[in-house]
Structure formats: structure tokens, C-alpha cells
Amino acid sequence: MAAVYACLVVRSYFLAASEDDLAYAGVMLSRANLCEILALKLLTRFATNHIQLVAVLTTSWNPLAGATPEIVAEVTESLGGSDDVLNCPQSALEMAISTQAKHLLSAPISQKVVNDIYTGRVVFSAVANRSLLADNYKPRPIEIYDTRTAPFLDHYRLRVPKYGAILEFFNFAILLLTFVLCLFHQDPYRVTFWEVTFILFALSFALQEYTASTEHGWIIYIANMWNVFDTSFILIFFSYLGLRIHGLSHDEVQHSITAFDLLACGACILFPRLAFFAVSNNVVILALRAMIAEFVFFMGMAAICFSGLLFTLWTLAATSDKQWTLKSIAWLMTQIWFGNTFLSFGQAESFHPLFGPILMTGFAALSNTLLLTILISTLSNTFARIDANASVEYLFQFAITTIEGVKSDALVSYQPPFNIFAFLILKPASWFLTPRALHTLNVFLVKLTTFPILLAIGIYERYLASGRVLRESGKDAAQSLFNSLPRHIKTMPIVEALVGSTTNDLYEAIFDLDDPRAQAPSLFDDTEDEDGGNPGLRSIASRDSMNISVRPSTPTGTRRPPSSTRTPHRERVSARTSPRRPVSNVLAPLALGSDDQAGVSTLTEDQRSPLAKLFGARPQVEPVAESSVRRVEALLEDVRDLPVHKLKDEMKELQERQARIENLLLMLTRGMRNETGHRSDTMP
Template sequence: MARSSWFSRLMGWDKHPRHHHDFHADWIRDDRRRQVLFRDLVLPQYRNENIQSAIPAAEVTKVALKLRHLIELAVPCELDEEEITKAHSKIITTKVIKAAKEAGGSHYRSCVVFCLVVCKRWFKHQALVELWDADMHRVRAVACEVVAKQIIETEDDFEYLMHSVLLRRYSIIVDGEATPPANVVEKAVDLHAVRVIGSSGYQKCISYLWKGWLVQDEDDPAVFIDYKDKDNTSFFVHMDPDRIRAPMYQNATQVIISFVYIGLYTAVINSVNPTGVFDTAEVLLYIFTLGFICEEVTKFWKAGYHILGFWNAFNSVLYSFITLSFILRIIGLTHQQGDDTREFYSKMSYNFLAFSAPMIWSRLLLYLDSFRFFGAMLVVLKVMMKESIIFFALLIVLVIGFLQAFIGLDFADDWVADDILFILQAMANAVMQSPDFDGFDKFSPPFGIILYYCFTFIIMVVLLNILIALYNSAYEDIYGNANDEYLALFAQKTMQFVRAPDENVYIPPFNLLEMLVICLFWWMEKSKFERMSDIIMGIIYSPVLLIAAWHETKMAGEIRSNRARGEEDDDTIEEWEQMMDQVDFEADGWNKLCISAKTNLEADPTITEVQKLRGEVEELKKLLVDMTKALSSGGEVEPSQASTLIDVAEPEQSESKTKKKKKGKKSKKDKKAGGEGNASASSSSSDEE
């Protein structure tokens, strides 16, 4: 069934929701169309764009359908999410994990985790379609994440997990066509699968990508290979301009450029030039801004509207103010020095620059989200901004309605709408919790003041409390899961660098230099152009490359030390590991004692006792049957059977004897009490006589 048009959705004729997580695939298709239509206009890319799925898309789809059926049987009804996610769950058992691993067989088992992430997307979509079973489908989506996380964390072969499970690209069949290949790392980020992202194997893969220890193969971008020189202790080997493509070094360069940008802005705003002539700091500031604008335009051109978010809108507003300041300065320079018009435009230019100061400093948070403190805070702010959409939607509707009413009252009063500015200011004061009731008595009394009272009550009592409740709920939801949310943000940031399609990385404002250099590509040989690009990148990134080479040389020594000890490349010796080679828990029996003392968390104590009792009952029944057969055949009971039966029956007999003794004592007490009662009765009767 073909998807309906946007008009049908707007009118409410088609309420079937679309898949909200296909944005990455959509912008990949759009980018490929642009490359086909305008192949001669885009920047040069040397990688092969014909990425194929590692396993046929039809086979991957079959595995996904098998896993979907497994999850439906494992979670047959609506359950609490805690029953799925808790350790040693009775729903997602080891049998379910084992069955999920076997869904791909021996040939296609590497795509199982990818298929589980696909199943998560299917169940989330089904939760939107079937609202009557939305909770059940959401729990099933969570179950897909839990199973995928368990498979990742229980995989012993690290190389297989890294290269075949997490970084190998796979496709499925949708509408009869294969989707663009994607790997588990990308898919989990796009779907915000925080449990998969929070798994140990996934985070190790992200760490390797962040450090540049895993890089895309230049011949096949669908394959990630190990950085071959990560254990090389030579300083000059790591002075390679291609190392700037590592996300860690790209992020460091962006942070440095951001601080330089703030320094230039501070120099400009604190040294106002009365003549309006550009100085060096202003020229550099506007050049940096031009580079940032070109970067935003390039992102929009290559990825489309799908990547637009809060920071894109924020940066667009900031760059608009700075661009407007530059235009006003140019207009002022067209007039003679000393002219009032030139002074006016120069003053307005500096006013717009000063107005941009809070946004300039707030922009720095965009590049500090790799630090945990800023990252967790930005996640909370991001969710709060999304929740506030409900508040602003209601606010806009109410403001428009009341504004029209106030303007109508003003127009009906004297047939002239001359108090619009006063009305707007009074309504804005009410929104900011500072209402101004003076002046509304003249708006067709008593209607004007009554309307303003109603507007103030709705805004200050109803809407603002709704906004506070939304913010509080968002803060509790995110901050309670702050670690996983930060890991998801960090993974998203890493993949933004990894997904960059350009062979040569020119970070703004150096992208302006790339635009000049790229003109030489059309008449130079490929090898010479690459050599020239490496020289240019080596010069402009030389400060970062020097620090990076020193850092990687130091890390190479640690990698060699770890490999000599038989540990992973990124292993770090902690305090409790420094003397582990001097103790042997097996030799002194400490390990055996600890194993015998630990609690079996997988088994419920009540169930264990019931099972033990059931075994004893079965043994007793068997003994009784054997004795019955022996007696019926005229034989004798074996002494071993009799003794066993006696041992089993002794506790019951002793218990019955105890009960009989208690009962006898009770009866004796009753009789004694009865006798005493009769004696007292007889004595009383004798006294009466």
C-alpha cells in the first residue's frame, strides 16, 4: 500500500504513522541522487559509494522475522518493564538468549544483533499503529534491546564482535527493495537504543572509533580495519595528516577553534572603532563566521532537512546576527567619514554584535558535550526543550485568540486600532509573570479587564504549571538514566565524525581554503592532488598533529606493554591489579570457599525448597510402591528399604506423637477443670442448704 500524501495526514484522513527512524536511510538516498545528478559539482570523494550488504538482504530479513516471532512468544502479554530488564529475569532467560543466537544459524549469526535492533524499530512502529496494545509492543521493543545487549556482552571473540557484529553493514527488504546498508553502531544511535549503546562491547567499539584505532578502509568503506601504526613508537609516523580524521582529534580541533572564535569576538566587542573601519580581529571574526555558514549549508545540501535540530537553528540565528552586523558595517562604510549616517550604521552594527554575546558563549557548549558533566546537562536541556513544545503550542493559540479579542475591543471603542503595542507589551508581561492591569479599563468596559484577568489566570496558573510539570518529569526521566543517556550522546557525536564522507577533513574556517584548493582538482592528477592536500593539511593542523603524535607515541608504548602481558590494547592497570600476580586464590582454597559461600541468584529460594520437597515425596512414593509389591508377592521387605522408610517416616511420627501429647495434655486439663467446676458447684449447693 503506497504511503498517502501530506495533505491526507494534515486533514486527518490517514492516521497511519510513518516509520520515524528512516531518516538516515532517506538522506543517504538523497545524497546519492545529488551525486548522480551533480557529480561534477560536488567535492572530490575517492571512496567507493556502492556499499553492499555483507549478507543478502533477503536472508537478513528472514533472520529478523525469526527473531520477531521469538520475542512475541517470549513476551506474550503486557508486562512490567522491570520484569524484562532486571538481572536473572524469568522472561528473558538463558534459553531465550540461546535461541536468539541460533536464529541466524552458522552462516548468518553475525547479523543477529542487527536484526534485533530492526525488530525494536518494528515494535516501536507497531506501538504507534496499535494503540490498544502499545504497552505490550513497547515492552517487546525493550526485550529486543535486552537480548541484543546480552548477546554483545557474552561474546568472547572480541575481533568477531567488533568487525562482524557491530561494524559490518547489513540491509533488509522493504517495499521489495534493499535498504541502504547500515551497521549496529549506526542503527543503535539512530534508534536511541540506550541499552545496546550502554553494553560493554558497544562502548569498547565506540572508544576505538573515537581514538582512531578503527578506521574505514579506503577501498571498501563498508569495512572497518585496525589502524596499523597504533603500536608504532616512532614520533614521525604519527605525524600523518590523515590522523586528523580521528573523531578525538577533530573534536579537539573544533574546541580550539571555538575558543579562538570567542577570543576574536571579545577583542572586537571590547575595542569599538568609532570610524567604522575594519580591524584585523573583525576581519578574522567575519571570515570564521563565513566558514561556519558554509559548513551549515554543506551539511544541509548533503544530508537534507533530516539533520536539522536545535543547534542548527541556534547557530543559524547567531550567524544571521553577525552577518547583519557585517552588512550594516558595509553600508556605513559607503558614506563619508564623519557623516551621521555612517555613525548610525556603525553603531547599529556594534549593537547587533553585542546582542550576540550570550549566543556566542552558549555555542561553546556544543563542543564540550564530550565531557560527562556538560553532556549529561545538554541531554536534560534537549529533552526539556522537546517537552516545552506542548507549552508553546498552547501558548501561541491562546495568545492569538486573546490578541484578536483585545484588538477587536480597541477597534470597537474608537474605530481605530492604535493600542496594539500596549496590548502586546501587557500580554508579554503576563507571560513573564508580571501582569499590568492598568489601561484595560478603557477597552469596552468591563470586557477588556475581564478578558485580561482570564488571560492572566490561564497563563500564570494553568500553562506555567503545566510547563513546570513537564520540565520536572523530563528531568527525572533523564537524570535517573543519565549514564546511558550520556553514552548515547557520546556515541552520536562519534558517529557524526565517522559518517563524514569527505576524504580530506577541512574543519571550519579551513573549509574556505578547501574551496580554493578544490579548483586545482580538475586539472591535476589524483596522486599529485592528494599529495598537495596532505601538505596543506599538515601545515594548517600542525599544532594539533604535534600534540596528537606525542600522545599516540606514548599510547604505543602502553599498547606494547599490554600486549606483552596478554591484555587488551586499551587495558589500564588499576590499584587492585598491581599485586594480583602475588596471590593465588586456587592454591590456598580461597576461590573454592567463596564459590561455596556465594548465593545462587538465578534460583528462587522458595522454588528450591519446593523442588527439594518434591524429590523427597517422590522418593517416599517409590519406597511405598516397592514395599507394596513385596508384600503382595508374599516376600519380605528388604532391611534397607525398611530403614529408609523408617527414617523418612520418623519425623512425621514424632510430629504426630507431639500433637497427640499436646492433645492429651489439653484433654487432661479440660477434665481437671471440669472436675474443679463440679466440686465448686456441689460446695456452693451445700452452702445454700
């Protein structure tokens, strides 16, 4: 079961080797891709057993498991002699994330496991080895969650990523609200109530993010683009907190004002971060991180390239009449870089009468024409690449979010700001309490602080979730109410936009229907009856001779007019087809056989179509009506002992089926009869 994990570990080795040895980078990358393909192929061998498939992807493996003591000693010596780094097990999903195995994570077999973990259908708990506060007393095996056997207040449901995402949204909204109120009631001279509240929630948020990065490692944590925004805000918050404490302790009002100004810059991160919850799977959001990385790298390279020009202008300005500082020159170059080219020509001679215009003109041409065009092209290519693999990128980010949601740290179950109090209580208690006592205390505190949330989750999963009785009864009542509305109200555009079209409901009802009656004859049924097959399902115009005369029968319940008032069928067909191209001319190239005795002229070998040559001269079958009557009689003998009402239903069904078959044959032989009638009129 560890073969998939082993392939991904080898993939990480080849990826590292491709960066070290550039001469063989292509070969190493090909080997890394081969490891990913091999891991995906090995994963399909466990697809038949869902529990085993989940175990293969979620079980944490130690890379040194099964190694000899000599190998362990060598690895320990190469790592500096510390044994702490040896105990770092990871699962196959975590290795796939750290090695960027996006095709493996986006495969349907992997996404089935990820979706089950996200919705809480699959329940498991991994042993915590790098957690800030570990509770490994009662690890849960991998199982399918069942509300009938699970406790009503199940604190493990707080680790379900689906519920965790909802709770994270509300916690972030509360953090944003306290952030706005803190800036609205800011006071440089004293600490206000809203500032204390914001600091408390911000510290809880920072502790939550630090717990996530500690549990899964920085590589997996930073692979999620949202964590980059969260980390940036945490850095701004701690910078504000340091300036604020320094300003209050030394009575320096300017430091406090600077602290609030710095905190206000965090709004550039908090407001978009909350909005990204609603459009997290948009292609623009998925490409944002890669585009920002490309932009920062390009701007850094440009700054390094133009640092020489900055030094040159600063040196030339030392001998000029106008006093230029290094900061003012850098700001002037920044304005020129972002499009204000006029400044380059207006201030050029202030540096040097000869070299100033030359240098500033060259800088303006490079920055606004060449490098800016390269930047736009680079960002466009990055967006196009992400857009082409938008679904793969989204599934990759979705897998990261899911793995983060099931981390084993005990603080995950606490909501801000209770995670701070839990950490202050449980961390010292873990030093002297037994694992069982620590587990009991942890469960008590979790249920005490999150009782309303656990109650809401329990009610939802048992009564309001998809497929539950209360939700289904509510849907039936709403459907009955909608059906009772007048037709002109149901067809209103706004009502149809809110409720949805009833056409899809009709299609779903048709495909969900389970007909308990006898199955209709199959077109692909190879069994033959005593009459030599099922001629009722055979296309007479394409398989058999066209010399078949079938009298159309009248469906049940329809009276036939007297024979004196009926128009011959041959004349009606001739009257309908006379204004158009003769049907005989249309069907002649497709004729598959002929019979001279029936009055149909025989086509020569050159006149016959390829289909006629291949399928011609088929044996003539008995008329369909006679064969159907025989089948009906045989069926009546078989169902003689059945109840009368069932027999009537089956007879009615057979009559309707016979009528449909005869109508179909009537349509297929109209052309033949018309051709026969025309030719028989001209024969002596």
C-alpha cells in the same frame, strides 16, 4: 553480520508506523523495543572477536543490497524515479542513533567499541557517499592502531574523536576571541581587521558544521544538543553578514548598526557553548535540550490559545478612548504572563468598562496560576526523567559525538580557517584529477597545514601516553620524590588533596602483587592428602568434635617462660571470662557434638540446636599439630634437592603458617576448655 543493522532498520519502520496509526501505537512501540532487544542479543554473538564486533557496528550497509531488480525498480518509482537516494548506506551505530536506540548504545558491549573508536585504538575509514569533498582512493580496513608500525606523521590521527574534541575546543575559543574583538572594534562605516578575521573563522566554522550535517544526515546531526547551539549561532551570523553587506553597499549606517546589534545577541550562545565543554556530562546540561523543547512547545500552545484574547482586546480597544495597537496589547499580555499581574487590573477598564476587567482578570488567573503551574510541573517531570536515565542519555550523546568525529569527508582533517582554502583548491581539482592524484594532493595539504599538530600527536602517543616509557619513568621519579618527603609534609591536607591518598596505592599494590611462591591451600580444594584431608583448614568448633586438646606452640624466635612461672591456660581463660557471661552458656546452644569420656556433658535432643542436630556426631580427627608436623616432614622430603635458600624460605613460611593455624585453633577451643575445666572440678 548485517543482522544487527537489519533489526534497527525494522525498528525505524515500527516507530514510523506508531506515529501513523495511533490505534496500534502501543503495539508498534512494543515491536520497536523488541527489535532493539533482538539487535542487542545478536550483537553479543560477536563479542568474542573484537575486530568482528567493530565491523558489525561500523560497517556501512545498503538497505537494498541483495534485492532483485524488480524490487529496486519499485522502490525507485516510489521515491520519484531518482537513483541518488538509493545509494545511502548507514552503519548499525548510525541507525541506532537515528532510531533513538539508547539502551543498545549504552550497553557495555557497544560502549567498548565506542570508547575504542573515541580514543583511536580502533582505526577504520568508511567510504564517503554524501560528503562535500570525498577522498575514497585508499580506504583503511578495520585494525588495532599500533604506534610501532604506524607512520610518525599520520594524518589519519586527526580524525580520532579524542583529538578532534581538543582541537574543536581551541577552534571554538579562537572563534569566541575574534567575536569579542570584532564587537569591541566595530565601525559601521568601514570593515576593520578584526571583523575580517571573525568573518573568516565564522565561515570556516559554518563550513565545518555543514560538512558534518551533510556526511551523516540532518537527523543524526541535530540529535546532538550542541549542534543545536552551533546551528543557532550560524543563523545569527549569516543574518548579521547579510545586513552588514547591505548596509555597506547602500551606505545605510542604520543597517550596519542593526547588524552589530544582532551579532551581539550571538554571545548568548557562544559563551555558554564554550563553558559546556567542561561540564558536558552534567545532568543539568543533558536535560537542558529536552527542557527547552518542552518549554518552546508549551509557549507555542499558550500563544495559540491566547491569540483569541488578543484579537478580542484589540477589537474592544478600537472603540475606547485610549489608542491600543496590536503590538502594545501583545506586549502587555506578555508582561502579565511573566508575573506582572498588576498591569491587568490597572489597564483593564481602558479596553472596556464591563468586559475589560472580566477578560483581564481571567487571563491573569489562567496565566499566573494554572498554566504556569502546569509549565513548572512539566519541566520538573522532564528533568526527573532525564535524571533517572542520566547515564544512558550521556552515553547516547557520547556515541553521537564519536560517530561525528570519524566522518569520512576530506575537509575534516583541516583546521579552520584552512578548510576554506582546501575546499577552494580541492573541489575544483576533483573535477579533472584522478582519485590517486586527488588523494596525494589532499595528504600533502593536510600535512602541510597541520604539521605542528601531527608532530605533537606523534610525540604524545609514543612517549607521553599511558603506559609509555617516558611517562612511566616520570611517574616513578615523582613517586620517589614524594616518598622522600617528611611524613608531616605528606600528611598535610593540601598535599594529600593534590597528590591523593597513599591508602589507595597500598590497595592497588596488594592486588597487583604476583606472588611467585607456592600457593596457599585453598578452602575450596577438594583434593585430600594421605591423612584424610586438610584438618588445618577445618573449623574445629563447627565441623568436628569439641574434644580436641591442642597445646599452643610458641612462634619461632620467642622464648617460653619456665614451667613454674607459667599460669595454666585454663585458669587464665577462667580469670578473663569470669566477670562476663560464662563462655559455656554462650557456646552451649551452638555445640555441634560432645564426648562424655572427655568430661563434657551430653546435651539432650531438645537442648541441641538445629545446627547441632544436622552436623553432630562428626568423626574425630587427629590433632592439628601432629598433622602439620607430618605435612612438614613430607614437604621436606620433596624439597631435599632444592637450593638451600629456597628451602629455608619455605620452611620459614610453613612455620609461620603452622603458628597461625595453632593460634586460630587456640582461640576457637578456649570456650570448650573453660567449660570442661568448670565441670571437671565439680565431678567426684
